[in-house]
Amino acid sequence: MRVLIGDPDATLEELYAPPRLPWLRANMVSTLDGAATGADGRSGSINNAADKQVFDLLRRTCDAVLVGAGTARAEGYGPAARPIVVVSRQGGVPPTLRAAQRGRVLLATCAAAPDLDEAVGMLGVEQVLVCGDTEVDLAGLVGALHARGLRHLLCEGGPRLLADLLAAGLVDELAATYVPALVGGVGPRITAGAPLDVRASPHLLLEESGTMLGRWWLNRPDVRGPGARG
Ligand SMILES: NC(=O)c1ccc[n+]([C@@H]2O[C@H](COP(=O)([O-])OP(=O)(O)OC[C@H]3O[C@@H](n4cnc5c(N)ncnc54)[C@H](OP(=O)(O)O)[C@@H]3O)[C@@H](O)[C@H]2O)c1
Numbered sequence: 001m002r003v004l005i006g007d008p009d010a011t012l013e014e015l016y017a018p019p020r021l022p023w024l025r026a027n028m029v030s031t032l033d034g035a036a037t038g039a040d041g042r043s044g045s046i047n048n049a050a051d052k053q054v055f056d057l058l059r060r061t062c063d064a065v066l067v068g069a070g071t072a073r074a075e076g077y078g079p080a081a082r083p084i085v086v087v088s089r090q091g092g093v094p095p096t097l098r099a100a101q102r103g104r105v106l107l108a109t110c111a112a113a114p115d116l117d118e119a120v121g122m123l124g125v126e127q128v129l130v131c132g133d134t135e136v137d138l139a140g141l142v143g144a145l146h147a148r149g150l151r152h153l154l155c156e157g158g159p160r161l162l163a164d165l166l167a168a169g170l171v172d173e174l175a176a177t178y179v180p181a182l183v184g185g186v187g188p189r190i191t192a193g194a195p196l197d198v199r200a201s202p203h204l205l206l207e208e209s210g211t212m213l214g215r216w217w218l219n220r221p222d223v224r225g226p227g228a229r230g
């Protein structure tokens with residue numbers, strides 16, 4: 001990959017290393033016209049080999065993957081090398097994660113979740129994090145994951161979970177890929193929900209076959225990183 005901003009001699013793993021722990025990175029992909037999915041409603045139809053290379057690297061190097069239940073359902077998430085933490089107000093465990101080995105899937109939900117008892121029966125009480133009464137307290141969730149030693153967190157979306165994490169000021173970094181395609185339609189953007197005002201500063205920019213991959217720090221002017229300029 002061509003390094004446009006960042007250290008041209010660093011490996012990809014070095015270029016994407018977290019500058020400190022704890023660290024919460026969100027990784028999202030978008031087309032040039034801002035779509036977060038293709039016509040089939042999945043991000044799998046817009047990503048490509050360069051995006052997949054970084055997606056796999058970020059999964060491999062994190063402590064746990066945070067994902068909204070909507071994305072886990074839409075994308076058919078299965079168990080991964082790192083624990084998958086599904087965030088759900090309803091407390092439902094996505095079907096494709098139900099047969100996972102104990103400990104590979106955690107559910108973050110709230111006390112009022114209608115499917116809470118079923119989730120506890122399916123995953124075991126240790127794997128169900130009840131954060132908040134009627135809403136999932138995302139700061140409480142992040143704190144609970146840190147307390148378990150899961151300090152390098154990767155959020156893979158979706159747009160509603162990402163927007164809520166951003167609104168709560170919990171996201172340190174956005175890793176975003178822009179694929180060289182336009183798809184029109186009415187697909188979602190990488191965030192959804194109420195207006196946000198989050199400022200970003202670039203720390204890394206890579207290019208491969210027209211795909212642009214970058215890292216932006218979000219409201220973290222104090223933290224320098226491996227891709228920093230100057
Ligand atoms: N381009 C990309 O990089 C990318 C990445 C991820 C997803 N996507 C696409 O985005 C689409 C899904 O969008 P989405 O906005 O529905 O995704 P989402 O945020 O993953 O899912 C929404 C659902 O997740 C749970 N959730 C989200 N935020 C929550 C919060 N703060 N507290 C409690 N539960 C929360 C709720 O689940 P319950 O209904 O179970 O309560 C909610 O209904 C799919 O088409 C997917 O392919 C694209």
